[in-house]
Amino acid sequence: MNEIILIKNGELALKGLNRRSFEETLVKNIQKAAAPFGGVKVWRSQSTMFVTPLEGTDIEDAVEAISKVFGIAALSRAAEVPKDMDAILPAVCEYLSEELQDAKTFKVNAKRADKKFPLKSPDICAQTGEYLLQRFPHLTVDVHEPDLVVTVEIRDTSAYIHKQPIKGAGGLPVGTGGRACVMISGGIDSPVASWMMAKRGLELSAVNFASPPYTSMRAEEKVKDLLGKVAQWSGEIKLHIVPFTEIQEAIRDYCPEDMLTIIMRRYMIKIAQMIARKDGALALISGESVGQVASQTLRALECTDAAADMPILRPVIGMDKEEIVSIARKIDTFEISILPFEDCCTVFTPKHPKTKPILEKILEAEKALEADEINVAAMIEHAVNDTVSTVITPDR
Amino acid sequence: MDNSATTKPCPEAIAAANEMMLRFWGNPSSTHAKGNEAAQKLREARRSVASAISAAPEEIFFTSGGTEANNIAVFGAAAKNRRAGRRIVTSAIEHSSVLDSVSELEKQGFEVIRLMPDIHGHIPPEAVAEAVNSDTVLITMMMVNNEVGSILPIEHAVKAARRKAPKAIVHCDCVQAFGKIPVNVKKLGADMITLSAHKIASPKGCGALYKRKGLHIPSLTFGGHQEDSFRPGTEAAPLIAAFGAAAAIACDKTGMSKRYSTVKTLRDYTIEKLGKINGIVFNSPDDALPYIVNFSTRCVKAETMLNFLSERGIYVSGGSACAKGEPSHVIKALDLPRDAADSAIRVSFSAGNTTDEVDALAEAVAEGINKLAHFAY
Numbered sequence: 001m002n003e004i005i006l007i008k009n010g011e012l013a014l015k016g017l018n019r020r021s022f023e024e025t026l027v028k029n030i031q032k033a034a035a036p037f038g039g040v041k042v043w044r045s046q047s048t049m050f051v052t053p054l055e056g057t058d059i060e061d062a063v064e065a066i067s068k069v070f071g072i073a074a075l076s077r078a079a080e081v082p083k084d085m086d087a088i089l090p091a092v093c094e095y096l097s098e099e100l101q102d103a104k105t106f107k108v109n110a111k112r113a114d115k116k117f118p119l120k121s122p123d124i125c126a127q128t129g130e131y132l133l134q135r136f137p138h139l140t141v142d143v144h145e146p147d148l149v150v151t152v153e154i155r156d157t158s159a160y161i162h163k164q165p166i167k168g169a170g171g172l173p174v175g176t177g178g179r180a181c182v183m184i185s186g187g188i189d190s191p192v193a194s195w196m197m198a199k200r201g202l203e204l205s206a207v208n209f210a211s212p213p214y215t216s217m218r219a220e221e222k223v224k225d226l227l228g229k230v231a232q233w234s235g236e237i238k239l240h241i242v243p244f245t246e247i248q249e250a251i252r253d254y255c256p257e258d259m260l261t262i263i264m265r266r267y268m269i270k271i272a273q274m275i276a277r278k279d280g281a282l283a284l285i286s287g288e289s290v291g292q293v294a295s296q297t298l299r300a301l302e303c304t305d306a307a308a309d310m311p312i313l314r315p316v317i318g319m320d321k322e323e324i325v326s327i328a329r330k331i332d333t334f335e336i337s338i339l340p341f342e343d344c345c346t347v348f349t350p351k352h353p354k355t356k357p358i359l360e361k362i363l364e365a366e367k368a369l370e371a372d373e374i375n376v377a378a379m380i381e382h383a384v385n386d387t388v389s390t391v392i393t394p395d396r
Numbered sequence: 397m398d399n400s401a402t403t404k405p406c407p408e409a410i411a412a413a414n415e416m417m418l419r420f421w422g423n424p425s426s427t428h429a430k431g432n433e434a435a436q437k438l439r440e441a442r443r444s445v446a447s448a449i450s451a452a453p454e455e456i457f458f459t460s461g462g463t464e465a466n467n468i469a470v471f472g473a474a475a476k477n478r479r480a481g482r483r484i485v486t487s488a489i490e491h492s493s494v495l496d497s498v499s500e501l502e503k504q505g506f507e508v509i510r511l512m513p514d515i516h517g518h519i520p521p522e523a524v525a526e527a528v529n530s531d532t533v534l535i536t537m538m539m540v541n542n543e544v545g546s547i548l549p550i551e552h553a554v555k556a557a558r559r560k561a562p563k564a565i566v567h568c569d570c571v572q573a574f575g576k577i578p579v580n581v582k583k584l585g586a587d588m589i590t591l592s593a594h595k596i597a598s599p600k601g602c603g604a605l606y607k608r609k610g611l612h613i614p615s616l617t618f619g620g621h622q623e624d625s626f627r628p629g630t631e632a633a634p635l636i637a638a639f640g641a642a643a644a645i646a647c648d649k650t651g652m653s654k655r656y657s658t659v660k661t662l663r664d665y666t667i668e669k670l671g672k673i674n675g676i677v678f679n680s681p682d683d684a685l686p687y688i689v690n691f692s693t694r695c696v697k698a699e700t701m702l703n704f705l706s707e708r709g710i711y712v713s714g715g716s717a718c719a720k721g722e723p724s725h726v727i728k729a730l731d732l733p734r735d736a737a738d739s740a741i742r743v744s745f746s747a748g749n750t751t752d753e754v755d756a757l758a759e760a761v762a763e764g765i766n767k768l769a770h771f772a773y
Contacts, residue, residue, distance in 0.1 A: 213701075213707055213764075214768075216703045341699075342697075
């Protein structure tokens, strides 16, 4: 008996004329996700995708990888059998034997896509139900809340047998929404923000600011580990590590202490934008959440936004820490995020940061950095030129 | 200069481990000739480690390291004395493998007294005597603290136990003392002692628990009959052989005292050099084991200074775990001023370090302070 994976697209079905290109991207993403495990063949028919593991691919691994591909509403492992009730009925017993033994109640669901099949859907249900009740006498039928839903799908070439599908990752296929560049520090929020935007179909690149010796190699490794987890969902991520010490020290030395964080964030945004553009990204992604820290008040966001001329996407902006943490746990980044290494955001934290910075005053303070003898523009140029880029592949 | 974290394996230890893998790779439990030769090597290693602390070979139980030995000692003693009383006396500056173990026992209903050190890591002997009562079932105290090098009053703990709590078991974590100052089980009088191999120029993954002859401690893991069924599992023969070779060298009396005086000279030189840098304070006491010097710049966060020194090829460690401004439990227990706690650095020597290296350290620390110390971090 051949085992395959049936995939139901999510929002894709709604996409009208774009649907074809969305589906093509999804097929590519499914193939990429399963490639490390040996690869799969994918073909489409109506609103379903059929995924066949290639020789040597473990179907469990393939399901695990595909369950993290955005754009999929639900997926089922299914047995592929000839379109003949004499083949279908024993196959149901064999393929779902464990589930049938464990369940107390069940119902049969039939889908008859091939309208030439001699039996109508209700007849398929009736025959299958009767057959199962004879062989598993402990079962009773419950059409409202059954423990097990046995589905028999009659398609053009074969029939497929499966139980209730598992939930897919939802969202839209990565790559259908263009690219955005996430500013990642190593905390809990930015990996979650990246994941959320990838879920909306965006391809990701990432910028991290390194300030050695205030930050260490461990902090960089941490960021790579975090992105490795996110990449399981988003696919490969290009990471740019920007040397930021010089700028950060200049800010510390020449700007008022209570404005340090805001000014630092503004320079981070300016640099991230330059790098994002080179990468073809159309927006930045940030893990800010209103009110979480001093640099994330509305006033502070106004000041940081003013440094940007591309959109800054902040998907966790209205979320509580607990909500963010629960996603971080789901995507396995939480345990990495809480490793205690100093990162670019915690270096030189002022004792009493301004919670309501005024943009004009910030701009005024930044003028000190623009003086010839400091020349922050040259520093920015160095930072961008000395940026080191690596490609982060999904962590297995 | 981070030899309290680990040491470079010596050629003798490497050769011993290699020999076990190339020639004597049999299972020491096998009764055929191939097994016997491995068992023979294991016996030699056990004798060597035993004689290094003046113990009998059958009092040595090999483990995977200091952490496991500490766990076996603490939980084993608690299991044995579960009905004899409920007080456990320890210090607030033990290794986390002891502190986390006794905290676990605290959850199970034991009463844990954690003696606080003074600002230099000394535990007052009278506090030990006072804490031990007739309800005491376990006293666990390290011989030398791993972060500041202070020497703990273990002999007072033994005396107090014998006088006031005859059932109490005394355990001493000697990981930092072993191979640096004489550890003699007879003089010490402790019931159990923890040793670690990788602190004395042997590979990681091996340690030993000394358990006084006649003391029965229930075993915590079950399996084969290895290590007298007290710590079952096929022996890590290569690591144990290496440990035996390294222990023989580390605990040779002449060698030990020679290294001690070399290191003492280095330590004095370090204090002289670092002491000249403005603002530096020493957290190690004057009478500390000279192998460890803990100091604070009071102006550069330990993590930053560590990274800075590391870039220059100078490897020291944070007297703290540097957890985003969170000093380690030892540094916290010392109750230092905030700026000293956040900037505590541990230098730990081997006899292979040189005064040139100390010069380089002092120079780099001074440079680091110049470059990195601005307003409070």
